Amino acid sequence: MSEALVQLQRVTVQFDDRPVVDQVTLQASRGDIITIIGPNGAGKTTLIKTILGIQKASQGRVSLAPGLTIGYVPQHLTLEATLPLSVRRFMLLSGQSLTDCRAALKRTGVDHLLDASVHHLSGGEKQRLLLARALARKPDLLVLDEPAQGVDINGQAALYELIRELRDELHCAVIMISHDLHLVMAATDKVICLNQHVCCSGYPADISHDPAFIETFGHQVAESLAVYHHRHNHSHDLHGDVVDTKGTQGACNHEHH
Incomplete structure (x- = not known):
């Protein structure tokens, strides 16, 4: 069984007596990639800040493995x-x-x-x-808030691929927030749909059929995810340009079904 690095038990965060995060329970173990999705104002960043210890939980319990090293990638670099x-x-x-x-x-x-x-x-x-x-x-837990913010579509695919590779190399856990639903479905192991509380959670292949997911994102999004498959016969470089297996640039040939 993989080592549990983070455990949240019925965590609630309130601002002015209003719950922004409500009774959330989750666990992240070594090797996991967990993606938190949800509409604007759903409490996603607040939940991340609570895991990081930046925000204190109003109720519930946050447990971190002893000696846990966390690497954090914020949504924006403000200088x-x-x-x-x-x-x-x-x-x-x-x-x-x-x-x-x-x-x-x-x-x-x-x-x-x-x-x-x-x-x-x-x-x-x-x-x-x-x-x-x-x-x-050299983190045990990598926490990313919208890691592909400001990156074009091909660069996003390359970035998510890199995150998976780093998970494998470090044998760490990854928790990330994302709005890039199609790319996330190919890059994550588990999806948590948050709208203050956990609406639904599960494997990417199953989550698009959940009534709570459909209610949150709509039938059109759910149907597009249900039939979405993304296969590569190439890689992308830093700028999103296609590099084939021989290292030469060419046209992008993604297959979506």
Whole structure:
């Protein structure tokens, strides 16, 4: 049985006596990729902050494995525009060694940007930088809030593929929030549909048939997910361009059914 790293038992978070997260129970074990989906205002980011210890639960219990190391990828990178900051400096602010920082940047495909200004990075480069910063900690648990924010569709597919690879390499657990439902269904092991409370949860292949999922996202979305299959005969590079198995660029050939 896989080691449980995080357990939430009937967790409620209230603001002004109004429950933003209501009686949520979940468990993440090593090897899991759990994706939290739901409409705007559903409490997804609040739930993540509660797991991270940034937000205190009003009720219930949050249990973390002893000595747990967490790597966190926030939704946005907010920096003072007039503050000069290189990728190297940004990474070293994490408290990790330059060797570990370089290795993490290389693994996420942005080591060539070591001396670049963080302000001049593209959306995809920023997300990979944030992922590298979390990766440098060698986390047991990787927590990602909308990791593909600001990344184009092909770059999103490559990013989710990288997250799965990192899960395998680190044998960590992954909890992430996402709105990219089609891509998430191919990239996750379990889906939790949140709308303050847990509406439904389960395997991606099953969740689209759940009445609570259909009520939350509508029949059209549910039907499109039910018949969606995504197969690759290639890979994408950092910029979303197609690279075939021989390493040459070409046209994208996705098959959706």
